[in-house]
Amino acid sequence: xxxxxxxxxxxxxxxxxxxxxxxxxxxxxxxxxxxxxxxxxxxxxxxxxxxxxxxxxxxxxxxxxxxxxxxxxxxxxxxxxxxxxxxxxxxxxxxxxxxxxxxxxxxxxxxxxxxxxxxxxxxxxxxxxxxxxxxxxxxxxxxxxxxxxxxxxxxxxxxxxxxxxxxxxxxxxxxxxxxxxxxxxxxxxxxxxxxxxxxxxxxxxxx
Numbered sequence: 710x711x712x713x714x715x716x717x718x719x720x721x722x723x724x725x726x727x728x729x730x731x732x733x734x735x736x737x738x739x740x741x742x743x744x745x746x747x748x749x750x751x752x753x754x755x756x757x758x759x760x761x762x763x764x765x766x767x768x769x770x771x772x773x774x775x776x777x778x779x780x781x782x783x784x785x786x787x788x789x790x791x792x793x794x795x796x797x798x799x800x801x802x803x804x805x806x807x808x809x810x811x812x813x814x815x816x817x818x819x820x821x822x823x824x825x826x827x828x829x830x831x832x833x834x835x836x837x838x839x840x841x842x843x844x845x846x847x848x849x850x851x852x853x854x855x856x857x858x859x860x861x862x863x864x865x866x867x868x869x870x871x872x873x874x875x876x877x878x879x880x881x882x883x884x885x886x887x888x889x890x891x892x893x894x895x896x897x898x899x900x901x902x903x904x905x906x907x908x909x910x911x912x913x914x915x916x
Contacts, residue, residue: 749782753913755880761798761812763903764894765886768804769812772797774907776816780915788834790820796907800850804895810850812891814905816842822865833868840884844891853892860887861905869911878911 755776761769778792796814817840824834840861846854867880884905894901 749915751780751913751915753778753780753876753878753911755909755911757880757907757909759796759798759905759907761903762883762906764901765889765891765903767895767901768801770799770801772799772811774814774909776909778913780913782915786825787821787823790822790838791818792820793817800846800854805850805853807849810847812850812854813845813847814842815845816840816861818861818863820863820865822867830871831868832871834866836863836865836867838863838865842886844889855891857888857890859889859891861885862887867911871915874916875912875914878913880909880911882907882909 755778757774757776758771759774760766760771774794774796776792776794778790780788780790782788794814794816796816798812798814800810800812802808802810818838819840820836820838822834822836824832826832840863842859842861843856844854844859845856861884863882863884865880865882867878869876869878882905884907886902886904889902890900892901893899
């Protein structure tokens with residue numbers, strides 16, 4: 710009888726230990742793959758300056774931009790961003806005949822960024838993604854510039870500093886613009902082509 714009781718206790722202990730061992734093993738595997746056990750979610754707000762490049766930027770000056778992102782870090786070294794950005798790009802009067810005209814850019818984008826966390830505070834990173842923008846000229850420039858949907862592939866480089874639940878960052882980005890039919894090159898019927906160069910400061914929080 711005593712042997713049966715001892716055997717039963719041992720079997721029960723083994724049954725309880727097996728799931729626990731499996732959980733520990735799963736955690737070790739996850740750590741080895743760099744998967745976070747506690748994904749961080751948050752939001753950020755950014756301000757910056759930028760302009761168009763190439764022939765698209767021949768008659769466009771430096772303008773301001775604002776944006777808002779939803780951010781998550783599902784992996785230890787890799788994060789995702791989904792956001793909206795509004796940018797005003799001033800047009801030179803020599804191109805449209807009036808001061809104060811501009812191209813407005815409305816952008817929706819998805820970014821993937823990767824970088825190490827240094828001393829639990831600093832995270833330098835690089836990244837890329839995909840976006841769709843709508844360029845719309847102000848009323849006084851619509852005789853030269855057209856409204857157009859474009860695609861964007863950004864390349865980003867930046868760094869973040871974390872303090873508790875809050876963080877601040879700086880970022881530079883260059884976006885390759887595709888499918889543009891915004892304006893013709895001066896004196897021709899050929900579409901102007903180029904990219905978008907931006908620099909931003911970011912403030913945000915993670916939970």
